[in-house]
Amino acid sequence: MAPKIAIVFYTLAEAEKKGIEAAGGTADLYQxxxxxxxxILGKMYIPSTRRSTVLLTRLLHQGALWGKYAGLFVGSGGQGGGQESTAIATLSTLTHHGLIYVPLGFKTTSALQSEINEVRGGSAWGAGTFAGADGSRQPSAKEIELATEQGKAFYGAVSKVNFA
Known part of the structure; x- marks a missing residue:
């Protein structure tokens, strides 16, 4: 039985989904x-939640996510935005839900993550993007590439698990 993958998102979600699909999996977007x-969301350049995605609520108290796998990707205003510390802090939330964390690591993205020719978000913790101080910057091609590769790597890891 193939794993069912859900992507809870803001930016980079489509690239993560593209990577999962390129690796042979399927994924649904949730918010x-x-x-x-x-x-207020408009002033922050954050899209409204009124889209064609399913909204998730009250999963913690139902234990609905216990034993499932999770990766993460982040966005911040700039290079000092704390992408790695945000990822580390997110581990607390994953732990409360009983989720199993699958990091991006460097196995398939070492060269991309080591490039210093341009400003790029993301790390071994997961893909990332810089939104700019006013939130108006969109993910760069390299940030989208990293997210796509993370989707492939994530599916590669969870597809090895016997879900039967």
């Missing part, structure tokens, strides 16, 4: 409900 109104 956590926003607590801010659309006016």
């Amino acid at each position: 956590i409900p926003e607590t801010l109104n659309d006016e």
Whole structure:
């Protein structure tokens, strides 16, 4: 039985999904409900939650995610935005849900992650993007490539598990 993959997102989700599909898997996009109104979200350049994706709610108390696999990708305002510390802090949330963390690592992306020709988000913890101080910057081609490779690597890891 092939693993069913859900991507909970903001930026880079489509690239992660593309990587999973390129590796032979399938993935669905999900979103956590926003607590801010659309006016404030618009000023932050964050898209509204009113899209064609399924919204996730109250999974912790149902134990709905226990034993499932998770990776992560992040976005921040700039290079000092704490992408690695955000990833580390997210491990607490994953642990509370009982999720099994699958890091990106360097196996398939060492050369890409070591390039210093341009500013790029992401690390061994997972893909990342810089949104700019006002949130208006979109992911670069390298950031999208890293997210796509993470999708492939994630599917490669979880597809080895016997889900039967």
